[in-house]
Amino acid sequence: MMRNMRYKKPVDPFEEMSFDGAEEKIEFDDFNLWYGDNHVLRDVDLEINASMITAFMGPSGCGKSSLLRSINRMNDLIPECRYEGEIEIDDVDINGPDVDVYELRKRVGMVFQRPNPFPTSIHDNVAYGPRIHGITKGRELDQVVERSLREAALWDEVSDRLGDSALSLSGGQQQRLCIARALAVEPEIILLDEPCSALDPIATTKIEALMRRLKEKYTVILVTHNLQQAARVSDMTAFMYLGRIVEFDRTREIFENPREELTENYITGKFG
Amino acid sequence: MNKLTNEKIMFNAFKVVAFTIVAIVLGLLLFIFARGVSVLSLDFLTSPPENGMMGGGISSPILGTLLIMCMTVVFAIPLGIGAAIFLSEYTDNVDPRITRMVRLAINNLAGVPSIVYGLLGLGLFVLFMNFGFSVLSASLTLSFLTLPVIIAASEEALRNVPRGYREASLALGATKWETVRNVVLPSALPGILTACILGLSRAAGETAPLLMTGAAYYLPRFSGNILRQFMALSTHIFYMATQSPNPDLTRPIQYGTITVLLIIVLSMNLVAVLVRSYYRRKLR
Amino acid sequence: MKRGSERPIEGALFFSAIVSIIILGLIFIFLLREAIPTFFEISIIDFLFGREWFPASFKNPRFGALPLMMGSFLVVFFAVLIAVPLGLICAVYIAEIADPRLSEIMKPVIEILAGIPSVVYGFIALVLLSGAIQNAFNTTYRLNAFNGALILSIMILPTIISISEDAIVAVPRDYKEASLALGATRWETIRRVTLPSSKSGIAVAIMLGLGRAVGETMAVLMATGNSPLITLNPLSSVQTMTAVIAIEMGEVVFGSLHYHALFAIGLLLFIITFAINFVVDRLIHRGMGVRG
Numbered sequence: 001m002m003r004n005m006r007y008k009k010p011v012d013p014f015e016e017m018s019f020d021g022a023e024e025k026i027e028f029d030d031f032n033l034w035y036g037d038n039h040v041l042r043d044v045d046l047e048i049n050a051s052m053i054t055a056f057m058g059p060s061g062c063g064k065s066s067l068l069r070s071i072n073r074m075n076d077l078i079p080e081c082r083y084e085g086e087i088e089i090d091d092v093d094i095n096g097p098d099v100d101v102y103e104l105r106k107r108v109g110m111v112f113q114r115p116n117p118f119p120t121s122i123h124d125n126v127a128y129g130p131r132i133h134g135i136t137k138g139r140e141l142d143q144v145v146e147r148s149l150r151e152a153a154l155w156d157e158v159s160d161r162l163g164d165s166a167l168s169l170s171g172g173q174q175q176r177l178c179i180a181r182a183l184a185v186e187p188e189i190i191l192l193d194e195p196c197s198a199l200d201p202i203a204t205t206k207i208e209a210l211m212r213r214l215k216e217k218y219t220v221i222l223v224t225h226n227l228q229q230a231a232r233v234s235d236m237t238a239f240m241y242l243g244r245i246v247e248f249d250r251t252r253e254i255f256e257n258p259r260e261e262l263t264e265n266y267i268t269g270k271f272g
Numbered sequence: 273m274n275k276l277t278n279e280k281i282m283f284n285a286f287k288v289v290a291f292t293i294v295a296i297v298l299g300l301l302l303f304i305f306a307r308g309v310s311v312l313s314l315d316f317l318t319s320p321p322e323n324g325m326m327g328g329g330i331s332s333p334i335l336g337t338l339l340i341m342c343m344t345v346v347f348a349i350p351l352g353i354g355a356a357i358f359l360s361e362y363t364d365n366v367d368p369r370i371t372r373m374v375r376l377a378i379n380n381l382a383g384v385p386s387i388v389y390g391l392l393g394l395g396l397f398v399l400f401m402n403f404g405f406s407v408l409s410a411s412l413t414l415s416f417l418t419l420p421v422i423i424a425a426s427e428e429a430l431r432n433v434p435r436g437y438r439e440a441s442l443a444l445g446a447t448k449w450e451t452v453r454n455v456v457l458p459s460a461l462p463g464i465l466t467a468c469i470l471g472l473s474r475a476a477g478e479t480a481p482l483l484m485t486g487a488a489y490y491l492p493r494f495s496g497n498i499l500r501q502f503m504a505l506s507t508h509i510f511y512m513a514t515q516s517p518n519p520d521l522t523r524p525i526q527y528g529t530i531t532v533l534l535i536i537v538l539s540m541n542l543v544a545v546l547v548r549s550y551y552r553r554k555l556r
Numbered sequence: 557m558k559r560g561s562e563r564p565i566e567g568a569l570f571f572s573a574i575v576s577i578i579i580l581g582l583i584f585i586f587l588l589r590e591a592i593p594t595f596f597e598i599s600i601i602d603f604l605f606g607r608e609w610f611p612a613s614f615k616n617p618r619f620g621a622l623p624l625m626m627g628s629f630l631v632v633f634f635a636v637l638i639a640v641p642l643g644l645i646c647a648v649y650i651a652e653i654a655d656p657r658l659s660e661i662m663k664p665v666i667e668i669l670a671g672i673p674s675v676v677y678g679f680i681a682l683v684l685l686s687g688a689i690q691n692a693f694n695t696t697y698r699l700n701a702f703n704g705a706l707i708l709s710i711m712i713l714p715t716i717i718s719i720s721e722d723a724i725v726a727v728p729r730d731y732k733e734a735s736l737a738l739g740a741t742r743w744e745t746i747r748r749v750t751l752p753s754s755k756s757g758i759a760v761a762i763m764l765g766l767g768r769a770v771g772e773t774m775a776v777l778m779a780t781g782n783s784p785l786i787t788l789n790p791l792s793s794v795q796t797m798t799a800v801i802a803i804e805m806g807e808v809v810f811g812s813l814h815y816h817a818l819f820a821i822g823l824l825l826f827i828i829t830f831a832i833n834f835v836v837d838r839l840i841h842r843g844m845g846v847r848g
Contacts, residue, residue, distance in 0.1 A: 074443060079364045105445035112443075116436030118455055128454070129444040178440070185444060279743035283653050290649040293642060294662065297669055297710060300680055354572030362569055376837075377576040383764075383833040384826065385771025387798050388583060391805075391822045395586035399810065416579050423576070449562045470671070477673025480773040480802050506675045513679055514778060523683075530676055541671040545664050 025050040025189065025219045026071060031085035033066055033243075035078060040066045042243040044085070048236070050188075053211060053220040055234035055251070057227065059271060062240040064223045068191050071221065072108040073101050089189070106133055109182030113194040115174035117166035117181070122149075122158050125166045125177055129185035144184050152180035153210050172203025179210065189219040196229065208233050227267060231255050239263045301534070308531025311524045317532070320492035321503075325516040330529050332494040336407075336487075336502040337476055337536070343411035343498065344418060344475045349468055351415075352422030356464070359423070360430035361452055382420035389417045390481035398485055405486040407498040413485050414475045421471040429463020430456060462551035466544045473540035477533065479506040489515065505533040587826055590819035594619070597813055603820060609784040609795075611804065611814045619817040621824060623784035627701070627794035631776055632769045634705030634790055635712060639769075640762055642709070643716030647761075650717070651724040652746055663718070670714035678778030681707035686779065695791045699781035702790040707775050712765040719764060723757020724750055760839050767832040771825070773798040797825045 026048040033041035041063045048054050056064035066075065073094060075081045086093050094104055106129075117125050126145045135141055145162065149155040154176040158169070166177055175195055182190060192211070196204040211233055214220055224230050230237050231251060238248040239262075247254060247263045258264045265271060315329060322328030355374070363371045393413030403409045433456050441451040457464075487507035494502070512526045513519055519526070594603065598619055606620020646666075650659045685707060686698045693702075727750050735745040751758075773796075781793030782803060801818050808815040 072443060074439070077364075077439075077442065102445045102447055105443055110443035112436065112439060114436060116434070116440045118437055118440065119459060128441070128446075132444065132446045132450055132454070181440070181444065275741050275744070279741045282743050286645050286649040286653055289642060290646045290654075290662070293646060293710075293713065294665060294669075298665075300684065301672070303684070304676075304680070351572045351575055354569050355576060358569040358573040362566060366570070373577055374573045377580045379837060380830060380833050381576055381580055383767050383771075383829055383836070384583065385773065385798060385829055387771070387773045387801055388587070388822055388826050388829075391590075391801065391819060392579075392583050392586050394805070395590050395819070396582060400586070419576065419579070447562055449565050473671055477671075477675070479673070479675040480798075483802055484805055506673055509675050509679055510774065510778070513682055526679065526683075530679060533673060534676065537671055537673060538668060541668050545667065 023050045024048070025089065026221075027086075027088045027091075028067075028070075029086040029088065031070070031087055032083060033063075033070060033075065034080075034082040035066075036080040040243055041070070044245055046238065046245060046248060048219065048221065050219045051215060051217075052235040053215045053222055053233055054236045054238065055222045055224055055230040056238050056240060057224055057230045058240035058246075059266065060225070061242075063243040064240050065193055067240070068110075068193055068221060068223045071189065071191055072105050072110055074110065076101065106185045107187050108189045108191060109185065109187035110191045111175070111178050111182055111193065111195050114198045115171060115178050117169075117174050117177050119165070119167060121163045122166050122169070122177060123162035126181050126184045129181060133185060145180075148180040148184040149177075151183050151214075152176045153206065153213075154180055170203070172199050172206060175199060175203070175207060176210065179207075179214075187218065189221065190214060192220070192222045194223055194225060197225070204229075239266060241266070304527060304530055305534070307524070308527035308529075308534075311528030312531060316528055320494070321490065321508075322492065325490055325512060326518070326522060327525075328492070330505070330508065330525070330532065332492055333503040333505045333508040333529065334532065335494040335496075336504045337506070337533075339407055339496065339498075339502065340411050340414060340482070340504060341472055341476050343407065344414045345468075345472060347412060347415035348418045348422060348471065348475075352419050352468070352471070353426055353464060355419075355423045356426035356430055357452060357457075359427050361448065361456065378420050378423055381416075382424065386417060386478055387480040387484075389413055390484035392416065393481055393485040404499065405488075405501050407486060407500065407502050409485040410482050410487065410502070411498075413481045414478060417478065417481060418471040418475045421474060422467050425467030425470065426460070426464045429460040429467060432463060433459040462547050466548045469540050469544040469547070473537045473544070476540070477506055477537050479504075479510055482507050483510070505529055505536070509533065583826065587819060587823040590816060591823040592816075594813065594816040594820040598817070603817070604824075607786060609800070611817065617814070619813070619820075621797070621821055623786045624795055624797045624800050624821060625824075626786050626788075627780065627784065628770060628796040628798070630701045630788065630790060630794055631704040631708060631780060631796055632766065634702060635708035635769050636762070636766055638705065639709035639712050639716055639765060643713050643761070643765070644720055644758065646713070646717045647720035647724060647758075648746060648751070651721045652742070652750065663721075666714045666717055670718070674711065674772060674774040675778075677707050677711050678775040681775060681779035693791060697781055697783075697791065697793040699779060699793055700791050701780055701787075701794045704776040704780035704794070704796070705790065707779050708769050708772055711772060711775060712768050715768055716761045716765040719761035720754070720758045723754035723761065726757065727753045756839055756842065760836055763832060763836045763839065767829055767836070770832065771798065771829050773802050777802055797821050801825075 024047050028044045028046040031041060031044040032039070044067065056067055058064050069075045070087055083095065087095060118128060123145050126148050127141045130141060130144050135144065146155060149158065154173060157173060166174065169177060196207055199207070208229065211220055211222065222234060234251045236248065237251045237254045239246045239254060241262055247258060247260045254263060255267060258267060317329060317334065318331050319329035320332045321330065359374065390413065393409055397403045397409035397412050398405055437455045437459060438451055441455045482504050486501050487504050488501040489511050491501055491503050509526060509529050512522055512529065516522055603619060603621055605622055606618060607622050608618040608620045609623050610618045650662050654662065681703055686703050689695060689703055690698050731749050731753060732745055735749045740748065776796045777799035780795060780799065782795045782799055783793040784795040784800065785792060787794065801822055804814070805818055808818065
C-alpha cells in the first residue's frame with residue numbers, strides 16, 4: 001500500500017547505506033525494568049548494530065531514556081530499580097556478576113540532555129575520563145584532549161583557550177565538549193539522551209552532522225522526542241510506547257511505511 | 273485613617289525599630305572597641321599576665337585560644353566533613369532508619385546547650401578517661417560542640433552541587449568516591465570552608481565548656497603541653513570581670529581582651545561571608 | 557580491572573556519621589551516670605520541688621531545683637517576650653519593607669551579631685547595661701533577672717530574625733501578588749497574607765530562640781546576680797540552671813552530693829532543651845508536609 005511521503009528529507013543517506021554484514025553490537029533479550037512498582041520497560045527484544053545510528057523515539061514517559069540508561073547501567077544509581085532479562089554487548093551479559101561496571105561505562109559513553117561540563121577548564125573536562133582510567137602523563141593527556149576535541153568538531157574553536165573555563169562556552173559548544181569528553185575514553189558505543197533539546201537550531205545542526213560522522217567509528221544510539229531529528233539522522237528507529245517497543249525498523253520504513261497503527265498515529269502527530 | 277497613611281506609619285515604625293536595635297548593639301560594640309583599642313599594644317599582646325591578674329598582657333590567653341582552636345580543627349573537621357559527605361552522597365545503600373537516626377542525632381546535638389557539652393567533657397574526658405583538666409579535654413569537648421554546625425552547613429554545600437556533574441562523572445566510568453573526590457568536593461569546597469570557619473569562630477568564643485574542662489584562672493606561663501591547663505581569651509574575660517581582686521581597676525585589660533577576641537571572631541566571620549559571596553558570584 | 561574496593565572509605569565516612577549518634581548517647585549516659593547518685597540521697601520530689609538551693613550549709617545542705625528552674629523561667633520568659641515582637645518587626649522590615657540593597661547589608665550585619673561570643677554579651681550586661689537599668693528603675697539589686705532577660709533578648713534576636721525572615725521570604729509571590737491585585741496595600745498584604753502564611757516558620761524561629769535562651773550560660777551568669785531565689789519579680793536577683801552549674805562546678809569535690817546534684821540539674825536542662833528540639837522537629841515536618 002502506498003503512503004504519502006510525509007517528510008521531505010534534504011539528504012537521503014539510505015542510498016549509500018549497506019545493511020549487509022552489519023554486526024550486532026547490543027542485544028536486549030526479554031528485558032524488563034521496574035522503578036519500584038512502576039513497570040517502566042516491558043519485554044524488550046532488540047538488536048542494535050554497530051556503525052549506525054539507532055534512534056529511540058516515543059511520547060514522554062514511554063521509557064526511551066530508561067532503555068538508553070540500561071545500556072551503561074546508569075539505572076543502577078536508582079535505589080528502587082529492578083530488572084529482569086538480559087542485555088548483551090558483544091555477547092556478554094552486562095549485568096552479570098563478573099562485569100566491572102566502571103569498565104563498562106568506559107566502553108559505553110553518554111551525553112546528557114542538558115550539557116553538564118565540569119566547572120573546570122576545557123582541557124581538564126576532556127582529560128577527566130582518561131585520568132580516571134590511568135593516563136597521568138601530561139603530554140599523553142594533551143594528545144588525547146586534542147584528538148577528542150577534533151573528533152567532536154570543537155578543536156578549531158577552542159584550541160587557543162584550553163585553559164578557559166568550560167562554562168564560558170555557548171550551549172552548543174558545551175554539548176560538543178561533553179561529546180569530546182565522552183570520546184576521550186575511547187568508547188565503542190555512544191549514548192545520546194536528547195542531546196539537542198536544550199540547544200538552538202544552529203547548534204543542533206552541528207551536532208547532528210557530528211553524529212553522522214561519529215557513526216562511522218562508533219555505535220550511536222540516540223533518544224529524541226523530535227521526530228524530524230530521528231528521521232534526519234538515524235538509520236534505524238525504534239518507536240516506543242508505554243515501555244514497549246512498538247516497532248523497530250529502518251528509519252525510512254518507519255516513517256514512510258509504518259506497520260503499526262500506533263506508530264502511524266504518532267508520526268502524524270495524533271498524540272505525543 | 274487613610275489606608276496609605278496607616279501603612280506609612282507602620283513601615284516607618286518598623287524602620288525605626290530595626291535601625292534602633294542594630295544601632296544599639298553596634299553602638300555597644302563600638303564603645304567596647306574604643307575602650308579596648310587604646311589598650312592594645314605590642315607589649316600587651318606579647319607579654320603574659322602579671323601580678324595575680326592585676327597587670328601585664330594577654331599573651332597566654334591568646335596562645336591558649338589559638339592552641340585550642342587548632343586542636344578542635346584537627347578533631348572536628350575531618351569527622352564533620354566525613355559525616356556530611358556520607359549524608360549527602362552515600363545514603364542510598366544504607367538502611368534509611370540509620371540515616372534518619374543520624375540526622376535526628378545531629379539536629380538534637382545542635383540544640384544542646386554548651387554547658388551540657390561541658391558536663392559531658394567533665395564526666396567523659398576529664399574524669400572517666402583521665403585526661404584531667406587539660407587542653408586535650410577542652411579541645412575534644414569543643415570538637416563535639418562544633419560538629420553539628422560543621423556537618424549541617426557542609427551537607428548543604430554538598431547538596432548544592434548540581435546533579436549533572438555526578439552523572440557525567442559516573443557515566444565516564446568513575447567510581448563513587450572518585451566522583452566525590454574529583455568533582456563534588458572541589459565544587460562544594462567554598463561552602464564547606466565557610467562552614468568550618470563559622471564553626472571554628474564559635475569554638476573560639478565558647479566559655480562555659482572551657483571553664484569545666486581545663487581553663488585556669490591564672491597560668492601566666494604558656495607551656496603548650498596539651499595535658500596541662502591553659503588560659504583562654506574567653507575565660508580570661510570572665511575571670512577578670514567577675515573574680516579578679518579588683519575588677520574595676522583591671523577594666524582596661526578586660527576591654528583589651530574583649531577587643532582581641534572580637535577581632536579574632538569577627539574577622540573569621542567576615543572571611544567566611546566573603547568566601548561565600550565570592551563563590552556565589554563566581555558561579556553566576 | 558576493578559578499581560580497588562572503596563569499602564574502607566565508605567566505612568570511614570559511615571563511622572563519621574555514626575559519631576553523632578555516639579555523642580548523643582554519651583551525653584545521655586554520662587549525665588545519667590553522674591546525676592543518678594543524687595537520688596540515692598535525695599528523693600526526686602525533694603529535688604524537683606525543693607524550695608531551697610543551699611549546698612553550702614554545713615549542717616543541712618539543701619538541693620532543691622525549684623529556685624533555679626524559676627530563675628531560668630523568669631529570665632527566659634522576659635527575654636522571649638522582648639525579643640519576639642522586636643525580632644518579627646525586624647524580620648518583616650528586612651524581608652518586605654526595606655530597600656533590597658539595604659536588606660543585603662542588614663543581613664550580614666545580623667549574622668555578625670550572631671557570632672559575638674556570649675561572654676562578651678555577659679560583660680556588656682555586667683558592666684554597661686546593669687548601671688543603666690539601675691538608674692532607670694531604681695533597683696535594689698544591680699544584677700537582676702531583667703538585666704539577664706534584656707541581654708538574652710539581644711542574643712536571641714539574630715536567631716529569631718534570620719529564621720523568621722527565611723520563612724517570610726519563602727511565601728510564594730503568587731499569594732502576595734493576588735492580594736495586591738485585589739487592591740490591598742502592602743501593609744495589609746503583610747498582615748493578612750504573608751505573616752499568616754509564614755506562621756509555621758515563625759513558630760520554628762521562636763522555638764529555636766527559646767531553646768537558645770534556655771541553654772545560654774555566660775551572659776546570664778554575669779548578669780543576673782546568681783542568687784537562687786524563688787520570685788516572679790524581674791528586678792530581683794535570680795540564678796538560672798545554667799549559671800549554677802558553671803559557677804559551682806569549679807568548687808565542688810568530685811563525687812560529692814553537690815557534684816551529683818549539679819549533674820542532676822544538667823540532666824534536667826538537657827531534658828528541657830531536648831523537648832524543645834522535639835517540638836521544633838515536629839513543627840518543621842508539619843510545615844513541610846503542608847507545603848508539599
